[in-house]
Each structure stands twice: as C-alpha cells, then as structure tokens.
Amino acid sequence: MIHPDTRLQFISEESGHGVVAVNPIPRGTITWVKDPLDRTFSPSAIARMPQACRDVLDHFCYRDRRGHYALCWDHARFINHSFRPNCIATAYEFELAVRDIAAGEELVNDYGFLNIVEPFRPRDEGTRRKVVYPDDLRRCHRQWDRLLATAFKALPAVEQPLQSIFSAAHWRRVQDVASGRCGMKSILNNFRMPEPAAG
Numbered sequence: 001m002i003h004p005d006t007r008l009q010f011i012s013e014e015s016g017h018g019v020v021a022v023n024p025i026p027r028g029t030i031t032w033v034k035d036p037l038d039r040t041f042s043p044s045a046i047a048r049m050p051q052a053c054r055d056v057l058d059h060f061c062y063r064d065r066r067g068h069y070a071l072c073w074d075h076a077r078f079i080n081h082s083f084r085p086n087c088i089a090t091a092y093e094f095e096l097a098v099r100d101i102a103a104g105e106e107l108v109n110d111y112g113f114l115n116i117v118e119p120f121r122p123r124d125e126g127t128r129r130k131v132v133y134p135d136d137l138r139r140c141h142r143q144w145d146r147l148l149a150t151a152f153k154a155l156p157a158v159e160q161p162l163q164s165i166f167s168a169a170h171w172r173r174v175q176d177v178a179s180g181r182c183g184m185k186s187i188l189n190n191f192r193m194p195e196p197a198a199g
Contacts, residue, residue, distance in 0.1 A: 001035040002076040004161050006107060011080065014123060018080045018106045025101040028154025030162045031087045033094035037073040040064065063115035067192045082108035083127040088144050088151070089113050091185035092174060094162070096155070098147040112136025113144060115192040141188040148187065152178045 005025060011018040025031065041061075046054055046069060060077040061069040071077065079087070087095045087109045101107060111122075111132045119133045133139070155178040163171060176182045 001033055001037070001162060001165055002072070002074050002079075003029065003031045003107075006031075006075070008075040008078055009106075011106060015080050017078045018108075019075055019078055020106050021101050021103055023103050025097050025107075026154070026158045027097050027099050028151050028156075028158045029097045029101075030155070030160055031095050031097050031101075031107060032072075032076050032079075033162050033165045034070070035165050039071045039073065041069045041071070043067060043069070058117075063117070063192050065115075065190050065192055067115075080106065080108050081111040081122050081132065083110060083122075083125050083129050084108075085110040088148055089187060089190060090148055090152075091187055091189035092170070092177075094174075096148060096151040098151045110136070110140075110144075112140055113187055113190060115190070135191075137188055137191040141186055141191075144187045145184070149184055152184055153180075 002019065003021075003025060005021060005023040006019050007022050008017055009020040010016070041057065046057055049057075057069050057071060061071050064070050085108050086097060086099050086101050086105070087107050088098050089095050089109065095109065097107075111120075112129075113136065115137070116132060116134050119131050121131050124130060129140075156175070166174065173182075177184045
C-alpha cells in the first residue's frame with residue numbers, strides 16, 4: 001500500500017504517469033508496504049497466462065528474492081525510476097523515504113533494487129550510472145544501505161500512516177532496527193536467488 005498523501009499524476013510523455021506527494025513526506029516515513037491485497041505470481045504461473053496478461057506483469061511488477069513477480073494493487077505500481085531515489089526498498093517488505101519529499105514532488109525509486117530481468121537505459125540524470133542492470137543490488141547495495149540506515153534512525157520521530165498495515169511482530173522488528181536494538185538487514189537480502197538448474 002502506498003502512502004495516503006500521494007496521488008497518481010501524468011509526469012511526461014517519456015515517463016508516463018507517476019506518484020506525487022500531495023503533502024510533505026519527511027525522511028524516515030514508510031512510503032510503501034507490501035499488504036494483503038498485493039499479488040505475487042510464480043514464473044510458472046505467469047508462463048501459463050495469455051500474452052496480454054504477461055505483458056502487463058512484465059511492465060508493472062518487481063521481482064522478489066524468490067524470483068516471483070509482485071504486483072501492487074494500487075498506484076504504487078506507477079512509481080518511476082531515478083538514479084537519485086527518494087524512496088528505497090528495505091529488507092522488511094516496505095520502502096522508506098531517504099530524504100524529505102516536498103509536496104508536489106514525485107516519489108521515485110531505483111529500479112536497480114527491483115530485480116529487473118533485462119538491463120535498460122533510462123534518461124540521463126547526470127549520474128555516474130547510466131544503465132540499470134539485473135545485478136545492481138549486488139553492486140550498489142552498500143550505498144543504498146547507508147541511506148537506509150540514516151532514514152531508519154528518523155523513523156520513530158515522524159508520523160507513520162501505514163503502521164496499521166503491519167502485524168504487531170513486524171512492527172516490533174521495525175522499531176528494534178530504528179532504535180538500534182538490532183542491526184539493519186542489508187537490502188542485498190532482496191536479491192533474487194539463482195534460478196534452479198534445469199534437469
């Protein structure tokens with residue numbers, strides 16, 4: 001589920017629609033959490049679907065660490081890529097704002113941590129990285145972990161409208177990481193496991 005202070009908005013011909021904040025969202029805010037309405041599909045289940053359905057899933061899904069395709073039911077599926085993300089996925093099935101997001105600003109994440117299947121070249125943002133690769137989690141996880149570690153420290157001090165989506169046990173784990181009572185799991189934990197060998 002996406003943060004309630006967001007809306008779907010047309011961004012540009014190149015980007016299509018995206019997700020925009022309607023109110024300020026401070027660093028440390030949970031901007032998305034996987035909820036019971038989100039759907040997950042195994043590669044074998046997708047292979048049995050009509051091509052039109054497979055095309056939709058290829059476009060709108062991210063892949064989890066098992067290699068399954070996860071489809072967000074709400075406008076979270078329209079979050080666009082940026083090499084300068086203001087939201088980053090954690091190893092706890094939610095995303096955090098890693099800097100303050102102003103009202104009217106687009107929420108963006110880096111598709112490098114979404115286990116994409118094929119590399120792609122997005123528009124040039126003047127960053128060192130120019131291409132998003134399927135193994136970006138292995139190559140970039142340390143810089144994302146540093147941003148997440150700082151954002152986690154801010155989490156207890158800001159309003160969390162999505163807290164009600166968490167189970168009590170899940171929320172305790174989040175609080176333990178935020179308070180430093182336990183270490184933060186690396187985003188590298190989200191990297192998809194290798195495909196099983198054929199035969």
